[in-house]
Amino acid sequence: MADLSSARWRKSTRSSSNGGACVEVADNLPGVVAVRDSKDPSGPVLAFDPGVWKSFVGFAKQP
Numbered sequence: 001m002a003d004l005s006s007a008r009w010r011k012s013t014r015s016s017s018n019g020g021a022c023v024e025v026a027d028n029l030p031g032v033v034a035v036r037d038s039k040d041p042s043g044p045v046l047a048f049d050p051g052v053w054k055s056f057v058g059f060a061k062q063p
Contacts, residue, residue, distance in 0.1 A: 002032040002047055011038060027053070 007026035022038035033053040035046045048056070 002029055002034065004029070004034055004045060007034055009036070009041075 004026065006029070008028045009024040009026050012023040012025055024036050024038045024041070026034040026036075027050070031050065033048045033050050035048065037043060
């Protein structure tokens with residue numbers, strides 16, 4: 001697993017503003033995009049290859 005100590009987490013633009021189910025993404029790390037649940041910041045993290053993450057986001061944006 002990548003070293004996440006310097007991760008800059010941000011909430012997804014698709015997350016609701018009511019404090020509910022939010023996803024946080026850290027894309028400032030070399031070679032990895034990390035994703036976590038904002039309600040459990042010390043919980044599990046999913047790590048993706050940046051190219052795979054870009055493909056996922058592109059697919060998710062499709063109508």
